[in-house]
Amino acid sequence: MSDNSTTVGSYLASRLEEIGMKHYFAVPGDYNLVLLDKLLENKNLEMISCCNELNAGYAADGYCRATGGASAVFVTFSVGGLSLLNAVAGAYAEDLPLIAVSGGPNTNSEAEFEMLHHTLGLLDYDYQRDIFSKVTAEAVTIHDPREAPTQIDHAIQTALRFRKPVYIEIACNIADAVTSAPNVRSFGGPTASDPLSLNAAVDRAVELLSAASKPVLVAGVKLRSFGAEANFQKLADACGYAIASMPNAKGFFNEQHSHYMGIYWGPVGTPGCGEIVDSSDLCLFAGGTFTDYTTTGHAALINPSKVIQARPNSVVFPNQTFSNVKLTEFLEMLAKKLKPNDGSMIAYNRIKEEIAPLRPGTPETELSTRQLFSRIQQMLGPDSAVIAETGDSWFNGMQLDLPEGARFEVQMQYGSIGWSVGATLGFCVGAPDRRPIALIGDGSFQLTAQEVSTIIRYGLKPIIFLINNGGYTIEVEIHDGPYNTIKNWNYAELVHVFNAEDGNGFSCKARTEGELDEAIKQATAHDGPALIDVLIHRDDCSKNLLVWGGHVAKNNGRPPRFH
Template sequence: MADYAWTVGTYLATRLAELDVAHYFTVPGDYNLILLDEFLKVDQLQMVSCCNELNAGYAADGYARATGGLAAVVVTYSVGGLSALNAIAGAYAEDLPVVAISGAPNTNSTAEYEYLHHTLGKIDYDYVREIFARVTVDAVTIQHPTEAAGQIDIAIEKALRHRKPVYLEVACNIAAAPISAPNPRDFTKIAASDPHSLKAAVQHAARLLNEAQKPVLLAGPSVRAAKAEADLLKLVDATQYATAVTPDAKSFFDETHPNYMGIYWGSVGTPGCGSVVESADQCLLVGAKFTDYTTTGHTTLVDRRKSIDVRAKEVIVAGESYNNVAMAEFLRELTESLSQNPTALQAFKRIRKEQMPVKLGASTEPLTTRQLFAHVQNMLVGESAVIAETGDSWFNGIELSLPEASRFEIQMQYGSIGWSVGATLGYCLGAPERKVIACIGDGSFQLTAQEISTMLRYDAKPIVFLINNGGYTIEVEIHDGPYNTINNWQYARLVEVFNGEHGKGSGCRVATEAELVDAIAQAQQHDGLSLIEVMIDRDDCSSNLLEWGGHVARNNGRPPRFL
């Protein structure tokens, strides 16, 4: 029994704790203060006070990635919610079950049609919920305690089932209202497939794959959202199919596996991988999403007529749709019906090009990005997690060879610059056993730099490589202009500012490989956050970024069809 009375706030907090949420990210405001008081009564939850709501939302994004489960962010009405909106939209795009919780006006105020602060200055109290409804799978306003338990449970169930965010708006005079205890309920059971649709999909797909001469498997980001990584691995073990992943699914399949070919990313992917995927007479697509970013401006050539498209709850085989089929269950059943066929893997081994590793050294010449990421590669262990910010870090990070059980995080679908700073905070708290390495460009860092302060406050211990090349490199390669140049900061010295009285962070600036070697050695011994500002020439970027940027620019620059 709890040592407090059950209220709407403690009910919600307890439901989160029951589902292994140990932290929630928040910025206080007058509409959510009573709700926060109620949350503080639940000892299993730790409050993490962020610098702003956008960063709190990004932190929840990183937390959901780290734990594989729910994350929560608590904000105030309107000004707080709309500040967090961009992060919640990103979580929606990236299939992350974030519970966005907002305080709301007193029910008497809404009943009496009062003009209120933090609003648009007119009698309209629903606009925030209506906006969030576009980027969540459930958006509800809780205005009566007798309805609250059901509304909370249904929203949480939807977040877990769809792997998407939900929005709960709690009136400020309802947060402490009495309510039922949170009675036992199983939120974790995954809805089973329709047995008839599942059987038909498996039979159709198995027939085409077993008839194929050189089938391949291409996995995408929905594999994680569908909790199908283990089932995917078992299928590859059983079939010996050559296997590649799209760039936004890096680390969702073990890169040390003998059947792993690499990243399928058109002309900027792993050498040889694209040729094998595109020449396959049957391609098993598992959770793949083909966007302009993941296809290098829609230049990839997977023949969709020779593909089996396995989605979260649907399988499309030769134009035939089999719906209400869960990905993980489909893969398990399909594995039992497939024959071994390593033909495509043998073809890849014949054409595979072994990349020459960059030699580690201690040069006193100006540091290059290739040297930087060669040293990042040398740091990786099985419990590493690499967080790569939008920009050149994508392309250098994609080329890292990941040890078994390590993770790689990227926000490629949504691509919101600055995401990685808050996400690093959330990831560190969600997976304290992992050695988190964040690679962040200076332009992106300037959007969300304050959350370094929160990492220090809560003793998160990432190693942050702040890549200082004086601007928005990814935008330069897509379309350059004076808007891509930023006011440069002395980034390493920010750690001194953010440490305050109790922080244990260290910061340094390096410009040569020799200095980098020393900085990494110190960071790995340091019991706290380390920020290493890496000075890189403005024109030093991955050749793959140059090529990718050209393709994306051409795709963006197509004239209207009516001209």
């Protein structure tokens, strides 16, 4: 092999290293074993071996969130790829550049009409790529090593530019085939705005916002994916408006900012925040998404005629749209042209409510979620990262007061229960200087519990609060039935099972406030992963979950309309 050549697998490994990746997640299978061999030759990349493909995908999701860059996950054909599919769909919904790589059948199999194992039993070799094309921004199959560099580069560029997953399938006999060595190139992010459209959109926004008496600024989830957090902060500092965050953007804006009101989430948001947003004569939503979940079953009262939506690639006014305007550039330019107006902040200060501190009970007092989260609040520092699973953890987590620099992660658009176990693994790998605090309900945990063994295997150090209330609490509040009750596990003992002969996981149970305080003390001092099985009454949930669940149930339960 000459200096100008390499193998297809080595080429892919080099490109992943070039875009800043230091780890990748993998589950082996006979179609990807040679590819994994080539990846292992690159000593600047570390393989994280997961228990199954779905969890590996969730881990790649968490890695994207931790690093702000791309992630990669490697699986085998069909039985591996289709198991991975759900996690990739979640990454698509959440705007994460996850690179899904599958081994594929030998290139001779199609020509020779071979019936293959792991498949549907049909002479169809393209179905996995076709399926993945529905949940990725690009899906390619590599059969010709001469075309591999172009296909790989295009897929990686697409993931980074559009902040979406891509799918690369590499035939099992192509991974070690000779191809061109990587040549110099850049992998840029999103393209720039059209200057005419950008200037016109900014001028129009300045005109409308300057005419408003109580304008408000709201942070949305797209800020991070499209690199606009810093420029949102600049705009917040410059405009003087009251600032809110949508629930899936919690932590994207400094919650210690003097003009921060809290979470805008319709009837379950921060007290006073929703009233100011809904009564404002003009709101600028930067990167917001308006789903049934983020609007509490579309119960938010914001008037669409009083909203400017700054989207990733456009700005939408009540009766006018400017296309090809990039979110971060729009916010940056707007910050330079707006005059300060603190009308909405003055209004908020008149009605804001001071939340009385929660008084602890005695050491023998039975635990409640309110007391649990009061302890979690005390644990938070600038290097904290809270990972909140779908369920009551969303609602209790939203009430945490994040120190500047702390992170908060939810999967609110896709809401796949079980996501947080794998995401915690990936976040730990991608952000080794943080110690994540994972908030996971028992129902969600049962879907993906085995990945705690991988957390132990690699010596990662999250603190997992396993909130044990005997069922799917969020589903109970939307629509209850016997299917929402689960079999209880001895969750703390699982850590001992996963430790086996060489693990260093810590676990315990907490039924009372005194036991919880002691558990937290031991967990924070432990040099390894920790799981605290927190026993909570089945009906003990956030008041906001009750309200939210009622609105979502009402929205889901609308009768059909026939025209």
